[in-house]
Amino acid sequence: MKKIFLIIQREYLTRVKKRSFIIMTILGPVLMAATIIIPIYLATQTNELKTVAVLDETGIFNGKFKDTDNIRFHYLTQDINTAKANFTRSGDHALLYIPKTEVTLPNNAIIYSENNVNINVKSHIKNVMSRQLEEMKLQARLRELQGDRENQVSVDDILRSIKTSVDINTLKIGDDGKESKSYTELSMILGMFAGILIYFFIFMFGSQVMRGVIEEKTSRIVEVIVSSVKPFQLMMGKIIGVGLVGLTQFMLWVVLTFIIVTAVTATMTSGSATQTATEQLLKQNQVNIQPEGQQIPVTPQKNGDELTEVMDAIHSVDFPIMIGSFLFFFVVGYLLYAAFFAAIGGAVDSEADTQQFMFPITIPLILSIILAQFIIQDPDGPVAFWLSIFPLTAPVIMMIRIPFGVPFWEVFLSMAILILGFLGTTWLAAKIYRTGILMYGKKITYGELWKWIRYKN
């Protein structure tokens, strides 16, 4: 066990210290951040005047939406269906609909629009709504407290009780006046993205395993090492070590991309969105709270995701399942294929000889990507089902399906079979590997590989 750890350590450290790893780690997030930031930047740059129709069934927000430099608000009194029907002809950018609530204060709203809603518009609406709601709650709370001067209530408690987050759903209205959730699109993007990521990960790091094995074989160090450790330990150590490199790179990409996006969007919006927080103000006046007549500024709901529509819609996705299953299929899918790659590396003498063996292994992966278009159209069909159960296609296909919602039993079945597949390929690969690494200068055929698999011990 100690030895396999040493091997993992070497495989890991020699790779993360490479210049190519460092360059990839920096370049990746920059590119990914750019693909996120540029659309946002373009969206915030438009100075075009936009009009928003407000249909407030609660009456709370009547007149509260003040016109800004590039947003004009006007209020409707029709019922929602008429408003929606008239929307396309009205020329408005968006229709804000705040449905009536019976008991509680309203904390959600729907924005209808023909195209994507401008991000500035959306965040402005959100700010105004939460400010208004917080103000109302604060005043109610303070009235309560005035009648009850005995009890010391901490400011933090008050703040916690009035903190309000507003949910805004975005719906599209087509020309026919029909609305469609734009989340399907998001599921598609998310599914494709996850599937393609797994595909690249398996290819990139799988072939790194293969090259590593070939390097050990051609440099003839392998025999020295297998006189100290079992070939299986060497193979698994390499697979795990390279896999950890991949995970490290992936994590760094996610974290760095997040940091870059947050930093850039924060500076982009700093002019419009930062105001003194309610918290700060209240803390300054800790002793005597004077609510009457005091302007209470509002905390802009500033989480990095506020600006991105995608992130907003992501609330509709089951996140723990998405992330959990992504990591699972990412890791186990890699392990399954890496065993194949290691076996190929062990069987051949140079990278030039790998072609004939690479081909059958890459077929299921490439097929997964080709079929992805089709799966996305019909994520619950029989083809999608069987391909997400078959272990060689499951990592990519299942990840494409998961954002659309897959029954638990299917996910678990797929995971169980994938683990069995991983054990099977590793067992098979180890047999080829341990014979192959000690074999030089021999033309390897499939018949030969079959012989190796049947050798005892």
Add this chain to the structure above:
Amino acid sequence: MILFAADNVTKQYSGHKALDKVSIAVPEGKIFGLLGPNGAGKTTLIRIINQIIAPDEGALMFNGRKLEPGDISAIGYLPEERGLYKKMTVGEQSLYLAQLKGLTHHEALTRLKFWFDKFEIRSWWNRKVEELSKGMQQKVQFLITIIHEPRLLIFDEPFSGFDPINAGLLKEEILAQKEKGATVIFSTHNMASVEELCDDIALINKSKVVLDGSVREIKKKYKTNTYIVSFNSFDKPLESILPPAFQVLSEFSDADHRHATLKLPIDATSNDMIRLLLPHVTIYSVNERIPNMNDIFIQVVTNREVSEN
């Protein structure tokens, strides 16, 4: 005491037997030569000793009991096909391989520093292996092989790739390891080095042990009762003064003397030969021709082939 023994070891690959009931016994503290032509099965046997592959049949004994996986750390192995990670530095690499043999990081570092100083290669520590010459790499490899002070050292063709100076250094170091009490198994084609270094040998040909024992015994056994005699010029052929049982194998003259190689019948001694020659010639010297390992190797390997065909 026998440190390592293989008893009737057989290894079969599809189609051919790499080892066929091979038995060897390696005495502790000795240098044991494993000889044989290419493809005889030496490397297979060495890999079995190193537990890289398992035999189909037969028993392996180490230190009086069955060979166990843990014994790997008591064995140092320098394979014939050897190399290092080209992109790794010499130091990192040596530390890694030493730790794989079971040394702690600290032990490995202390011992490596000692040996790097001894071999005067301290300056190589931070250099990548690809920057070193082949001879330099071999030195590092040798050092890594002995760093964990194994009881049993296995060298497969250790001298290939060394220049004569470094080969001499290596030879000395192998002998020094023996002095320290290590047992050495040494596989080679170089018969001169066998005579210089080995105490015992086993000759493997076509997957079988065809000759084994101590070098001295084997040489004695392969003596053919042949003598080289130098004498003054003499105008008759030697055959005319010797009985037909005495064979003249070769004869030549130089400026001073005539030299003849005579093969005596089994029951005759050198005294008999001298007695027969004395009435006719003046003898300057008589030397017994002792076969060298090279002759024995060739004789054993080719005879077998002849008898088989």
